[in-house]
Structure formats: structure tokens, C-alpha cells
Amino acid sequence: MSRRRWVLVAASCAVLALAVVILFVAAPWRSEPIAAPPPAATHATSAPAPTPTPTEQPTPPQSSQAALAAVPLAFFDAAIAALPDPATLHPATAWQVATPRAPLVGLYASPGAASPVIAALGSTVPTINRPTAVAVYGTEGGMILISTPSRRTVPGSGAPSAPSATFAWARAADFILTPIDRIVEVDNATSTVSIVTREGALVASEKARLGTPTDPTPAATSTYMEANYVDPRVTYTDGNPISLTGAHSSLLPGFGGNSALTALHYYPDPTGSSHGCVRVSAAMTRALAKLPVGTPIVFS
Incomplete structure (x- = not known):
């Protein structure tokens, strides 16, 4: 083959190779499509349960002054059998004193809303005419357990001894409560x-x-x-x-x-x-x- 012809053949091969390269580069790359990541798994979450609002324990209705004047007066010379038995109570100092808001306030044998008035406590100590204030020895809902000045029973009247001190339940709303130390x-x-x-x-x-x-x-x-x-x-x-x-x-x-x-x-x-x-x-x-x-x- 002549030198000139060899050169032409070589040039033709180079042109063909260049065309193949250009075609390869220009063609889009074909591969398996990349799947989009699956959505994150969602877990059903229940909303937190709301904190229940405490139900305020109902208290006995407030008694009128006329109604309270008709029940026994709790004072130092009285014996009131309807007062709760001190042996059934667990008094603990509440570091408060309670002052009646009215001339007479009701006393109860238990803290329940249906508990009837069993006695009345006056805002003044009889005989010595000093303002009344009593110690608080417990609370339950809107009721307080307070000391009373009365006896429940008198020693010698069917029993050789009697409790030295008594307690009763009362409506907290009927008193001014003052902290003490x-x-x-x-x-x-x-x-x-x-x-x-x-x-x-x-x-x-x-x-x-x-x-x-x-x-x-x-x-x-x-x-x-x-x-x-x-x-x-x-x-x-x-x-x-x-x-x-x-x-x-x-x-x-x-x-x-x-x-x-x-x-x-x-x-x-x-x-x-x-x-x-x-x-x-x-x-x-x-x-x-x-x-x-x-x-x-x-x-x-």
C-alpha cells in the first residue's frame, strides 16, 4: 500500500473513533432509576391524657343563725354526746388557728356533705367575754377538724373517766384561718x-x-x-x-x-x-x- 493511501486509511479510522466517542458522551447515561426513600414510618401516638381537675368535696350547707341558736352551744361547761368520739379521730397539729366569722358557726360529727349540725360554737367565750379562736387539727376537702371547749361525756355519769378534750368538724369557709409557728x-x-x-x-x-x-x-x-x-x-x-x-x-x-x-x-x-x-x-x-x-x- 502506498504511503499516501496508508495515511488516508489511518485518518479515516481516527475520524470514526472520534465519532464513536462523541456519540457515547452525548448519549444519556441509562441505569436503574434510584427509588425515592420510603416515607418515614409514622406511629400513631395518643394525645396525653389531660390531668383531671380535682373535684372539690362538697360541704354541708351554711346554717342560718336562727338554726344554730337552736342546737347545743359548745362551751366549757357543756357536755355534748353527739360530738365525735376522740378515739376514732387522728388529730395532728395543722399549725393554724381558726376564728369564727359569725356569732355562731356550726359543728359537725363528720366531714360529709350530708352531716347535720350537732352544735354551735360562739365567737365569744362565755363568762370571760374573750374572742373565740380554736386550733385546727386536720383538714378534709372544705372541712376542718377543730378543738372544742366542751366535753363529750362527764366522768362518773355511767363511766369512771371521760375524754379530757374533744374535737368536731366545721366548714372552713365559716372561719378565718391564721398560720402559727x-x-x-x-x-x-x-x-x-x-x-x-x-x-x-x-x-x-x-x-x-x-x-x-x-x-x-x-x-x-x-x-x-x-x-x-x-x-x-x-x-x-x-x-x-x-x-x-x-x-x-x-x-x-x-x-x-x-x-x-x-x-x-x-x-x-x-x-x-x-x-x-x-x-x-x-x-x-x-x-x-x-x-x-x-x-x-x-x-x-
């Missing part, structure tokens, strides 16, 4: 009276003269400071304040012309025993007098 503790085992804060700190504490087995000081019960006053007629107190409690003697039906009430008071003789009262120093009577009426008093 001190209580009084009377310890029969150590013959000690103390003022104690909510945190357990001692504000004041001293030895006291208590009752005897036949004239005992209340024990294993709780009550309240019913009144704090000075009575010049009680000469042995030497003009020092008397802290009257809502508790009574568990064995004596009466003493000194009253229903065997228990008080914390001054007595000039620092020795001997009392007839159930708590005999303390003049300094302690003044410390007690600084506490609000209604302050809880716990006898152990």
Missing part, C-alpha cells in the same frame, strides 16, 4: 411545759407542778388555748395571766365551781402537786400570754 407541750412524764416552734426549737421550757393520779393533768390528748386573761379574784395567781385550755379533768366532774377545767397558771408554792392544772412560774405565764388564742396545746 408555736405550740405548747405539756409532758407528764417529765413534768415539763415548753413552748416549741414548728422547727422544734425551744422558745421556753421549765419544770411544772402537775396533778396526781386521783386529780390528774390531761394526758395523751390535744387541745387549745381557749383564753388568756388576768383575774384578780384568783388571788393565788398574783395578777399573772391565766392560760385557760379547752381540756377538762378525765376523772373529776367538777372542781372549784366549774367543770374541772385545766389551766396553766402561776402558783406561789413551788412544791407539791396541783388538782390537774399546770402550775408554772410567773415568767412562763407571761411567755404563754404572748401566744395567740387558739394555739394548740399537746398533753403527752
Whole structure:
């Protein structure tokens, strides 16, 4: 083959090869299509259950003053058998005192809405004419468990002893509730009276003269400071304040012309025993007098 012809053949092959390359590059690339990713699996989620609104426990309807005047008055000389048995209750200091909003407020044997009024508590302590305030020892719905100044039964009337203190349920709405931070503790085992804060700190504490087995000081019960006053007629107190409690003697039906009430008071003789009262120093009577009426008093 001549040189010229060889050159032509080679040139033709080069042109053909270039055309094949151009055709390959220009043609679209064909491959299996890439499937779109599947949608994320959705899991049915239930909406969170709404927090139920607490149902307020219904309370007995408010009684009229006329209706309350027709039931027994709960005061220190009264014995009201319809009051709840203290042995069935579990009073615990609620660190509040309750002051009646009206001249008379209703007391109930149980906290239920259908519970009938069994007694009335006055806004004034009879005889000494001091404002009433009582200790709160429990709550249930719109009801509060409070101390009362009355007895449930009188010792000697069919039973050799009777509870020293009583409680009743009342409508919280019928009272002004005030927080407190001190209580009084009377310890029969150590013959000690103390003022104690909510945190357990001692504000004041001293030895006291208590009752005897036949004239005992209340024990294993709780009550309240019913009144704090000075009575010049009680000469042995030497003009020092008397802290009257809502508790009574568990064995004596009466003493000194009253229903065997228990008080914390001054007595000039620092020795001997009392007839159930708590005999303390003049300094302690003044410390007690600084506490609000209604302050809880716990006898152990």
C-alpha cells in the first residue's frame, strides 16, 4: 500500500473513533432509576391524657343563725354526746388557728356533705367575754377538724373517766384561718411545759407542778388555748395571766365551781402537786400570754 493511501486509511479510522466517542458522551447515561426513600414510618401516638381537675368535696350547707341558736352551744361547761368520739379521730397539729366569722358557726360529727349540725360554737367565750379562736387539727376537702371547749361525756355519769378534750368538724369557709409557728407541750412524764416552734426549737421550757393520779393533768390528748386573761379574784395567781385550755379533768366532774377545767397558771408554792392544772412560774405565764388564742396545746 502506498504511503499516501496508508495515511488516508489511518485518518479515516481516527475520524470514526472520534465519532464513536462523541456519540457515547452525548448519549444519556441509562441505569436503574434510584427509588425515592420510603416515607418515614409514622406511629400513631395518643394525645396525653389531660390531668383531671380535682373535684372539690362538697360541704354541708351554711346554717342560718336562727338554726344554730337552736342546737347545743359548745362551751366549757357543756357536755355534748353527739360530738365525735376522740378515739376514732387522728388529730395532728395543722399549725393554724381558726376564728369564727359569725356569732355562731356550726359543728359537725363528720366531714360529709350530708352531716347535720350537732352544735354551735360562739365567737365569744362565755363568762370571760374573750374572742373565740380554736386550733385546727386536720383538714378534709372544705372541712376542718377543730378543738372544742366542751366535753363529750362527764366522768362518773355511767363511766369512771371521760375524754379530757374533744374535737368536731366545721366548714372552713365559716372561719378565718391564721398560720402559727408555736405550740405548747405539756409532758407528764417529765413534768415539763415548753413552748416549741414548728422547727422544734425551744422558745421556753421549765419544770411544772402537775396533778396526781386521783386529780390528774390531761394526758395523751390535744387541745387549745381557749383564753388568756388576768383575774384578780384568783388571788393565788398574783395578777399573772391565766392560760385557760379547752381540756377538762378525765376523772373529776367538777372542781372549784366549774367543770374541772385545766389551766396553766402561776402558783406561789413551788412544791407539791396541783388538782390537774399546770402550775408554772410567773415568767412562763407571761411567755404563754404572748401566744395567740387558739394555739394548740399537746398533753403527752
